[in-house]
Amino acid sequence: MRDVTLWREPVPPDGTMGEPLARGRFGEYGGRYAPESLVEACHEVEAAFREAWTDPGFRGALARLLAVHAGRPTPLTPADRLSEALGVRLLLKREDLTHTGSHKINNVLGQALLAVRMGRRRLIAETGAGQHGVATATAAALLGLGATVFMGERDIERQALNVFRMRMLGAEVVPVTAGSRTLKDATSEAMRHWVGATGEAHYCVGSVVGPDPYPWMVREFQRVIGEEARAQCAAELRTGVPDHVVACVGGGSNAAGTFAGFADTPARLVGVEAEGGAGASRGRLGVLHGCRSLFLQDDDGQIVEAHSISAGLDYPGVGPEHAHLRDLGRARYVTVTDEEAVEAAVRLARTEGIVPALESAHALAWVIRAAGDGELPSGSTVLMTLSGRGDKDVSTLKELL
Template sequence: MNATAPGAVIGSVMGEPSATGRFGQFGGRYVPESLVPACAALEAAFRDAWADPAFHERLARLRSEFAGRPTALTPALNLSAQLGVTLLLKREDLAHTGSHKINNVLGQALLAQRMGKTHLIAETGAGQHGVATATAAALFGMRATVYMGERDIARQQLNVFRMELLGAEVIPVTSGSRTLKDATNEAMRAWVAAVDEAHFCLGSVGGPHPYPWLVRELQRVIGEEARAQVPATPDVVVACVGGGSNAAGTFAGFVDTPARLIGVEAAGGAAMTDGRPGVVHGYRSLVLQDDDGQVLEAESIAAGLDYPGVGPEHAHLGTTGRAEYRTVTDGEVLDAVRRLARSEGIICALESAHAVAWVLRAAGTPDLPTGSTVLLTLSGRGDKDMATLAGEVR
């Protein structure tokens, strides 16, 4: 049975993975034996739910009545005039909880409820996925436990408070770099210990099969909405990439069109640019690693992009040439936040600003010629980053 969502393009590049959960050479399921049945059960439950019109009806109602979808497509008129391109912003920052993360979490929470689970376990970097998980847990009457690196807790205090206000337990992770990579490690360990009653609500298009596929399908709504909203197929579709869920969801709506797909990474955490094939967090992809295969620490001003790997489907899209990947520096990101705010009255998340920064740099060059139409997904709003921005942007 094909579990592609109703209305999606059957047989498109971003279709169903192989029977072993692979996109080309990437993906798969590299987990302890104790988690193999849990992953298999999740795949079976997802296939069953995704083929059930009642599940889609309930999810669509939640997206509309609770999450505020569809999100707007906003022409960035002032920046467009300045840059010589037509820039259209897909406004995931306007979704409930402030980012695209709610799309994925509502679907996973519904699925967990369908499976009889009562506890959501999540990892978070910037905190937006943690907030979305805590929100869904409160809505569905579930327990929520969120693992977050100690370093990220320090720079994302607002989101920590939001999670706790919603009733979630936020557990600081003090190992390693104390960021998203280490939070994911701890969340997966917790899942092993509580697999009978808990669902691991993974936030991005990584992890063992079926997560990369499942999360992409739940985020596909971004690209499908945007495709229906644009007056014509854009020349370029661009989104930031850490693990890559907002980009995967956006690209899924345009992968079968002539549009160029551009993912933008942090220069200090560019797995697509600097990574090599390897295994991290249960899947094979491009990973930042040394000559001995040890995973390297990623560095980014954006906590949500501070991750040494990338979703396996992005690795496949990049190596096959269907998508292109660029990097921007922290300085360019800060300038992008400032310029978008002062030109359009929109304060975006530092993660989203990576995509904006590339457009600012590339506009008018051969990489983004004058007259191009660009669809850019603003994955989240910048409230969470005020502490960081206060010391950097004036």
């Protein structure tokens, strides 16, 4: 089913996406709904992050790692042939060109440095598509930390390459057999594991979800995407700012980081969800994994299993700041189907020589659809974050094509 929601008149750009309100709130969303045994650990993470984020030494160390290890800044690539076919000017922010192949490394390097600063010896992580797990294993190896990665059994089967990469980097990969055996259950198991390990391990949350301060902290570590893209667009575009800024959304970290660079501009912000995992588009208010946000639920308030061909979008909710941006009208959230995402991935490969991750292909699918039906006027400029490369999805695509 296609999204047919019309644009709402957005709130005037006003510096939205700053620090959250008291108790980690973004409007009515967010907060710290953690077990009593984790409340103090969350306080410690918040205090450490606040101190580190105002420390030029920490910021400098992170900037250096992002440059010499992750390969930042990533380029802004004009998709010339596809732009000509669509009648819009499409610019791709190339997070697929970072070390490890996705935007996840930006956040993980920040949290790993924070863990060292806090005296922690091990990183705990959850992963769906495996990219966050690979990034966590990479940062742990780089900084001499241990790594324990929880991954749903179904995702282990469809992301075998990334599982091998994590193990080669020295991480322990723990299969999760409960529930849907995907990202939601991997997150639950990672949080349970953290309960008994707060003194020696840091939970490296992979998206803008979880209890405060994680949604804010992860967004700040991913803000580098939007800030770089803002400067690059200023040099590339006559207007300096694109008409539309588009990114895929599961929990929503690459979108949050991208949007943060443009929240105070007239650009329209568009988050693209999987049809079967549309927390922002069709979710209801609830609490999961330590925060209050929008989640897919049944009539009894039980979390409904999400579905997506892309393991990274297979999550039944959305980060609390995205829910707030939706309510404000500052960002719009739309959905695309598995079939549209696969078609978009093939089209980008054959027009621009880029094989995108299936997560990123969802964002591209909406751009293609919106340009075709006139929702993106001819001549519009569109910045799209290409959050990851498609190596991990080759087996899935091979079965379908």
